[in-house]
Amino acid sequence: MTESAAAVALRVRDLRKNYGKVQAVDGVSFEVGPGEIVGLLGPNGAGKTTIINTILAVLTPSSGSIRIGNIDVSRQRSLALARTNFAAVYATLPGNLTVVQNLRFFGLIYRVRALSHRIEELLRQFTLDALRDTKCGVLSSGELTRVALAKALLNRPRLLLLDEPTASLDPAAARATRSAIRARARDTDCGVLWTSHNMYEVEEVCDRVLFLSHGRILLAGDPRALPGEHGARNLEELFIQLASEPLAHPSEQLT
Amino acid sequence: MRVEPIAAILLRQWYLLRGSPVRALPMFAWVGIDIVLWGFISRFLNSVSAAGINFTAMFLGAVLLWDLCGRVMQGLTTAFLEDVWSRNFLNLFASPLRISEYVTGLVIASIATSMVGLAVMLALAVPVFGLSFLALGLHLLLFLLVLYGFGVALGILASAMVLRFGPASEWLVWPIPALLSPFCAVFYPLTVLPAWMRGVAYLLPPSYVFEGMRAVLQGRPFALLPALCALTLAALEIALAGYYFVRVYRRAVRTGLLARYSAETVS
Numbered sequence: 312m313t314e315s316a317a318a319v320a321l322r323v324r325d326l327r328k329n330y331g332k333v334q335a336v337d338g339v340s341f342e343v344g345p346g347e348i349v350g351l352l353g354p355n356g357a358g359k360t361t362i363i364n365t366i367l368a369v370l371t372p373s374s375g376s377i378r379i380g381n382i383d384v385s386r387q388r389s390l391a392l393a394r395t396n397f398a399a400v401y402a403t404l405p406g407n408l409t410v411v412q413n414l415r416f417f418g419l420i421y422r423v424r425a426l427s428h429r430i431e432e433l434l435r436q437f438t439l440d441a442l443r444d445t446k447c448g449v450l451s452s453g454e455l456t457r458v459a460l461a462k463a464l465l466n467r468p469r470l471l472l473l474d475e476p477t478a479s480l481d482p483a484a485a486r487a488t489r490s491a492i493r494a495r496a497r498d499t500d501c502g503v504l505w506t507s508h509n510m511y512e513v514e515e516v517c518d519r520v521l522f523l524s525h526g527r528i529l530l531a532g533d534p535r536a537l538p539g540e541h542g543a544r545n546l547e548e549l550f551i552q553l554a555s556e557p558l559a560h561p562s563e564q565l566t
Numbered sequence: 567m568r569v570e571p572i573a574a575i576l577l578r579q580w581y582l583l584r585g586s587p588v589r590a591l592p593m594f595a596w597v598g599i600d601i602v603l604w605g606f607i608s609r610f611l612n613s614v615s616a617a618g619i620n621f622t623a624m625f626l627g628a629v630l631l632w633d634l635c636g637r638v639m640q641g642l643t644t645a646f647l648e649d650v651w652s653r654n655f656l657n658l659f660a661s662p663l664r665i666s667e668y669v670t671g672l673v674i675a676s677i678a679t680s681m682v683g684l685a686v687m688l689a690l691a692v693p694v695f696g697l698s699f700l701a702l703g704l705h706l707l708l709f710l711l712v713l714y715g716f717g718v719a720l721g722i723l724a725s726a727m728v729l730r731f732g733p734a735s736e737w738l739v740w741p742i743p744a745l746l747s748p749f750c751a752v753f754y755p756l757t758v759l760p761a762w763m764r765g766v767a768y769l770l771p772p773s774y775v776f777e778g779m780r781a782v783l784q785g786r787p788f789a790l791l792p793a794l795c796a797l798t799l800a801a802l803e804i805a806l807a808g809y810y811f812v813r814v815y816r817r818a819v820r821t822g823l824l825a826r827y828s829a830e831t832v833s
Contacts, residue, residue, distance in 0.1 A: 330822065364825040367660035371820045393662040402660075405578075405652035412581045419574035420661050446585070462657075 320502025406448025575671025
């Protein structure tokens, strides 16, 4: 282990995933620093979720390496995931358990210390106290998102993966969530990998973005500076521009 | 293996039972019906038979033990299916939870729930139909150990099948005990089976249990070697089922099945 390896929350090197002849992820490399929020952007099918699934070790990469902190995910999966957590719209918590039951269940799995105290903290933080004994199956999508975020912060992760975390939230709740995650990243040096189709949100939240298309990173940089550098009025226009372009040859990528 | 993640799997089952008492019904309803049905059949056979055979011990005891084995398997499979039905795989397997901890949690949950079934069976069979397990003596402990072990092996195998072939394969899993019962010689001696069925029976630990049970009840000497053979087989089959589960899991991770496991059918 080198010092620089330990100084990043996440290091992905030359990641590839193919399904037969289909190359879902094609040689992706990037890092997320401690306290940094990195946006992973791209059109549907670009490979964002595949990358997140490989980081979470629910999908084996065809080649490449993933390190969470200084831990190799392929060699020490359980240890690496103990310092990671995630929330995704497609990974809802069991609907037949109440909010508190779900948090206690996952808290035990993540071996959270002083679990009851931690659960109370998160219930307050995400204004879930009134819903504590409500089964998750009857919650609104916004409430479910808040529970999923509470679960994602249970173990005070060093790396947080958020796949469209505010997709189901109203503007006020989405803003509160962004603030909470920014504060979490700033105060605890937690690295965050964030996917979203809301470019205004990405501009507000992310320190850096990676534009992904056809499994490759086409563009990387500051979301507030990139549009101007590439002749676009804003990030959304740049997104549409990149998404509609045929895949550039790797040597011609706009990095 | 760590205690907390295993406790989490058990706690989840407890929450589910507490939250919906209907889930407790299968633990004892079907075994209760079986005991009543076979209890009366045994009573009738005792009344018309002059051969001095104790049908209550022979049939009712066999039903009780075989049901127990099936309960263990179904308890484990149902606990696993809870995660299928609630689409919880991604949350579970993207966590630090190890496969060994997950499976251990399922096994303990199934043993605990089948104990409830066993208690209900005994509560019905002993006072109502006069079944006496004391006749089996200490051999009963050995029989229970083998049947629990085989039930666990079947449960792990069934869960692996659901993971491999998708949620729709659930229907393949439930009839497994019924399919195996003719080979396990639950109600008749192995000698009545044709040679090929006997060959299969020798690979199934319960067949040794039921042969042993009949021997003890008929006052024949209890053979230790077959009993040890049954225990060894049960342990081996648990290990094989565990190995198969891990292989299926790794394949699911490699192919991406685990990440998108919710489709009705997968291939």
